[in-house]
Amino acid sequence: MDLPVIENTPAQSGGCSAGSCGSSTSQMDGLADEIRARVQDHPCYSEEAHHYFARMHVAVAPACNIQCHYCNRKYDCANESRPGVVSELLTPAQAVKKTLAVAATIPQMTVLGIAGPGDPLANPERTFETFRELAAKAPDIKLCVSTNGLSLPDHVEELSKHNIDHVTITINCVDPDVGAKIYPWIFWQNRRIHGREAAAILIERQQQGLEMLVARGILVKVNSVLIPGVNDEHLKEVSKIVKAKGAFLHNVMPLIAEAEHGTFYGVMGQRSPNPEELKNLQDACEGDMNMMRHCRQCRADAVGLLGEDRGDEFTMDKIDAMEIDYEAAMQVRAEFRAQATAELEAKRARAHAPKQPQAQVVQFMPRVSRTVAEAAPTTPVGRPVLMAVAAKGGLVAVHFGHAKEFLVYEASTEGAKFVGHRKADAYCAGDDTCGDAESILDRTIKALAGCEVVLCSKIGYEPWGNLEAAGIQPNGEHAMEPIEDAVMAVWNEMLAAGKLATAAMATRCA
Amino acid sequence: MALEIIESCVNCWACAPLCPNQAIYEAAPHFLIDADKCTECVGDFADAQCVAICPIEGAILDELGVELNPPGSLTGIPPERMAAAMAEIRAR
Missing domain, CATH: 3.30.420.130 (Dinitrogenase iron-molybdenum cofactor biosynthesis domain)
Incomplete structure (x- = not known):
């Protein structure tokens, strides 16, 4: 009779894949091996990976279907890039060209995301055309998308058809009374809906979208903006709920609110959280959820390693002047990736190697x-x-x-x-x-x-x-x-x- | 009977795909509405679609030049309530 073998030493990770072993790799330790394998070269999902791998966003999605108090579509602000001012709004064809050029120049490039400057799923034609082309021309690049969730249930089917196995949903609340303080209105079924009613619809759609994605095996990260006095305590509940529904990572980010950005919160004097408040909340949520701590809140047109924006090197006129051998570039990326992945594995193995008997008990x-x-x-x-x-x-x-x-x-x-x-x-x-x-x-x-x-x-x-x-x-x-x-x-x-x-x-x- | 987009438009594209008459078109320096095609959505929708989604106050006018998203419509807080709202928000 064969009995199932209980493995107490997972082969690759040296023994602490399920718990928090205390090194800086602990964010990844909370993940199942299967999920870790899927995110280990994604700089936005893995704290370890962001030292090795780069990502870029292409600004193909200008339209938005909701209004958030921390966003102002008039100015190029810290949270987003507005078309026509400093960044370039790209057509899908330009976005594909830019992605291939960046991927040929920066071999660390593993991920292409669409994050705005509006909501990618409020611009479904532009977003999906970009994904379709890239899946065909650069199949090694992972595709991901970030959304407010309002249109998400309508597009889960289409998302699952492409090479997209990561979606980020911004969920700031699960209570419409909290939501009414964050979202003044949404555009829903051909009408502008205000206040609590709007927030209730948005929340329902976000949660429905989350469940549908998880049911299809698409990895979901949840972003939340920490707004002192509005959703700070409430985010602990958000964290519990999204974890229970199958989100694999929660990224609580500090509100950015400056009067010069012209956002409602900025102009009205809503304060941002201080680092201590942010850390305390992240610590409080961590008991329930894998928390992301390395987010740099990048722009909707960011290029390169997190925290090192190289967008200026890849304006459309500069890209037009480049000569690129796409096949060779993909080969270079594959070699780089193999090398970096091996380094990461080695680093993990070192970090997780049991050093003394007590350490094993803690695991x-x-x-x-x-x-x-x-x-x-x-x-x-x-x-x-x-x-x-x-x-x-x-x-x-x-x-x-x-x-x-x-x-x-x-x-x-x-x-x-x-x-x-x-x-x-x-x-x-x-x-x-x-x-x-x-x-x-x-x-x-x-x-x-x-x-x-x-x-x-x-x-x-x-x-x-x-x-x-x-x-x-x-x-x-x-x-x-x-x-x-x-x-x-x-x-x-x-x-x-x-x-x-x-x-x-x-x-x-x- | 037609609406008009004025210079405060930020070219966010939200309105164009919603127009039941394809009256909105990309132009420089900003999107425009073809007055011959615009019906203000009468017969198609209860609200003019471009107005309902536009994220900029005052960017769309009716034929009398009236701002269809007046001050306060973006935030949901009318000007007379701004001071009270600000006091509440600053206390957070």
């Missing part, structure tokens, strides 16, 4: 592991510490003064965990900008609020002093080391020096 109790660790007398106890890292390619590799963003890691007994990122202006951009250096440095220090350490490859004398004065310890001793190793080395030094007594946890790390 099987992911959510209570901290309690277990604290209770065990042999395990060193120390409070979690937030550290900012000036990083490139997974290494501590950027000069403090040149950093445009810092990755934030939480170091604890569970290891180093990636929890977010903070934007900064590079304050040391050259002689002519040094007059501003002080105020930019002040802003950067403010942006790092809550972090106790900043790791960088190098740092100048002055910012060193200012950071120390602000209670942030600069550290340039781990240049070119892998981030997780460096972060844990610093944490262990702090632990050894007696700086991590758990009593301080509540006040220092709230």
